[in-house]
Amino acid sequence: MIHSQIIGSGGYSPEQVISNDYFEPLVENADEWIFSRTGIRERRFAREDQATSDLATIAARNALESAGISADEIDCIVLGTSTPDMSLPATACIVQNNIGAKNAFVFDINAVCSSFVFAMETADNFIRSGKYKTVMAIGADTYSRILDFQDKNTCTLFGDGAGAAILRASDTPDRGILSTYMRSDGSGWELIQVPSSGSRKPINAETIANRENTFKMAGKQVYVFATSVIPEIITELCRRAGVEPSDLTHIIPHQANIRMIDFIAKKFDYPKERFLLNLDRCGNTSSASVALVLAENMNNGTIKPGDLVLTMAFGGGLSWGGLLIRF
Structure with missing residues (x-):
């Protein structure tokens, strides 16, 4: 295979x-x-x-x-x-x-x-x-x-x-990407958007004056969404690969907010030191978030052969998903 x-x-x-x-x-x-x-x-x-x-x-x-x-x-x-x-x-x-x-x-x-x-x-x-x-x-x-x-x-x-x-x-x-899990829910598309950035509402002087050409996010609703799908991502990835969350060597979460990471640690009784983070140094880098942390920890030797690493992200769309990788 x-x-x-x-x-x-x-x-x-x-x-x-x-x-x-x-x-x-x-x-x-x-x-x-x-x-x-x-x-x-x-x-x-x-x-x-x-x-x-x-x-x-x-x-x-x-x-x-x-x-x-x-x-x-x-x-x-x-x-x-x-x-x-x-x-x-x-x-x-x-x-x-x-x-x-x-x-x-x-x-x-x-x-x-x-x-x-x-x-x-x-x-x-x-x-x-x-x-x-x-x-x-x-x-x-x-x-x-x-x-x-x-x-x-x-x-x-x-x-x-x-x-x-x-x-x-x-x-x-038993090496490489063991399982993946991807989901979208278009009913929440309005929660994260740049209103004036395409064919729906083209950029013009009025939309610029109203700051509609900039990023908008309904923070509280997004937090509720994220904390509801995070357990789903972890549970499903592990189920599909036939492992337990306790088997994970590291988790690379989307670097959005430390409160969300605290939520994951508490929910799964998972030691915080096993989370790989650059949030304090880089903030939320959106698409680059998981990719940057993965690269940093592969190249500095933190991620070692045999390690079981779960990566996950969530964002606009709404969208969410992750991968379980054996190195």
């Missing part, structure tokens, strides 16, 4: 560090206010001359180096993002050109903060079909471009970044 194994991963966080003090004009005692509610100390913003494809390109090159392969070995690139360089062409096409992946077919996928795990699911299925041997999945976003910096409840949460993983076909049993 063909399995998908992760043979390399890479990440990139922009050099520009934005501490909580940056938001002092917006909220008094910004560092204490933000950290106590989210667990975030700082985040990274892309330079003015950097777009999502630039971040993704660096992450992709780092993943190729990690895997020890050349770009022309890539059969497909699936790029997850909700902040593409432009509405067309696909940002993945720009990344393909940048890294010289001349033999790959490429496309974007948008499941908001779930985009990377959806991209990994797609890559895994391509490989399991037997048609493709090596697929790159990328999660990349530059939310600093779409934030409303007059809304303290959203603009303080997000940062920019990119992460990439390279999957390759393998016949080694």
Whole structure:
């Protein structure tokens, strides 16, 4: 049976560090206010001359180096993002050109903060079909471009970044992606949106004046949604793989809010030190969230051969899902 194994991963966080003090004009005692509610100390913003494809390109090159392969070995690139360089062409096409992946077919996928795990699911299925041997999945976003910096409840949460993983076909049993679980619920589409950003309400002077071209989120409703689906993701992934949550070596959760991570730990009586996090340093990097943490911990040796790692995300759409991986 063909399995998908992760043979390399890479990440990139922009050099520009934005501490909580940056938001002092917006909220008094910004560092204490933000950290106590989210667990975030700082985040990274892309330079003015950097777009999502630039971040993704660096992450992709780092993943190729990690895997020890050349770009022309890539059969497909699936790029997850909700902040593409432009509405067309696909940002993945720009990344393909940048890294010289001349033999790959490429496309974007948008499941908001779930985009990377959806991209990994797609890559895994391509490989399991037997048609493709090596697929790159990328999660990349530059939310600093779409934030409303007059809304303290959203603009303080997000940062920019990119992460990439390279999957390759393998016949080694009980290694690689063991199970996946993906879900969507379009009835909640209004909870996370950029109202004026497409054909429904094109950007014009009026929508800009009303700040409708910026990110909007119904925070309380999203928290209720997330805490309801997190147990579902963990339970279903473990059931499908025939393991128990207690068997997990690490959990890589979407880096959204420390309160959600505390909820998971309490719900499953799971030690917090087994959660792999960069939330305090990077904030919520949306599509890049899980990808960045995965790359960091694969490359620094925290994730070791034999480890059982659960990754999961949730976001706009509404969307949620995860993967269970044996390294």
